[in-house]
């Protein structure tokens with residue numbers, strides 16, 4: 001029997017990673033909106049989505065919410081924080097400095113803490129300037 005990987009969720013009108021994360025091939029720094037992001041009112045936010053110029057790092061990216069590590073109600077745009085699960089670590093990328101501490105991030109953070117405890121995952125906070133701090137050790 002082969003284990004099946006759950007289908008990734010569709011991003012819908014979320015585009016939080018397009019601000020929170022750096023895109024080196026576009027020279028877009030973390031914390032600044034991508035110039036190709038057409039905004040939530042567009043049918044599709046990424047203006048390069050179907051084009052060959054769409055950066056490979058964007059094509060390859062999928063956040064922890066899209067990968068169903070977090071429940072549907074914690075889509076990243078609700079908190080302004082993009083959770084990324086990678087190599088046994090959960091990284092919380094803020095779209096704007098301080099988002100992790102804001103009221104709107106509390107429900108998502110509570111869930112992240114529960115997930116961290118259950119899976120023994122260390123959790124890091126990544127600010128737009130690239131500074132990183134350990135929030136939970138995961139032990």
Ligand code: SF4
Nearest residue numbers: 011014015017063076
């Ligand atoms: S942050 Fe996640 S859900 Fe939002 S657009 Fe990026 S990959 Fe999709």
Ligand code: SF4
Nearest residue numbers: 018034036037046058
């Ligand atoms: S190129 Fe598209 S997917 Fe990549 S950051 Fe910009 S808007 Fe987002």
